Amino acid sequence: MIDKSGRGAARYIELKFNSDPANLAATRRAIDAFCGNCGFDEHTGGQIMICVNEALTNVMRHAYQGAVDRPIVVRVEMVEDSVRVSIRDWGSGVNPLEVPQPKRDPLRPGGLGLLCLQQLMDEVAFRRQEDGMLLVMVRRKSAGSREASTGRAAG
Secondary structure (H helix, E strand, O other): OEOOOOOOOOOEEEEEEEOOHHHHHHHHHHHHHHHHHOOOOHHHHHHHHHHHHHHHHHHHHHHOOOOOOOEEEEEEEEEOOEEEEEEEEOOOOOOHHHOOOOOOOOOOOOOOHHHHHHHHOOEEEEEEEOOEEEEEEEEEOOHHHHHHHHOOOOO
16 A cells, blocks of 8 residues: 555555455455545445445456456545545456446346446546556545435435
């Protein structure tokens, strides 16, 4: 974890690790602590963690096709009343929103990652890079701004 804010409380953290699923738990703990330090309640922090976990799992499974030695960089920063999570990979560069989604089979696990991101975060953007993908997700602290942007009450 890197604190480059120069102040007592970090305004952002940057995590660099390999695409081994064994790294997910430590990443979740670091981001959960950061969100708590930034004043996000436990419920909202939990929703952010679900989205981070789903996004990282999808990078490992789809962009890196299960390889455990590929780089991932996660940057989490507090911007005004929002937390912004950026996940950078050097994988396939495929935007999952441009891939036809198979019909959801409720008896088969998986397939809910994108839905979670779209339902639990205020903004989700996949930005193709020359050599991979950058996912940027934003979650606001205030329920009022979330309701206005999504047309529904905050979870």
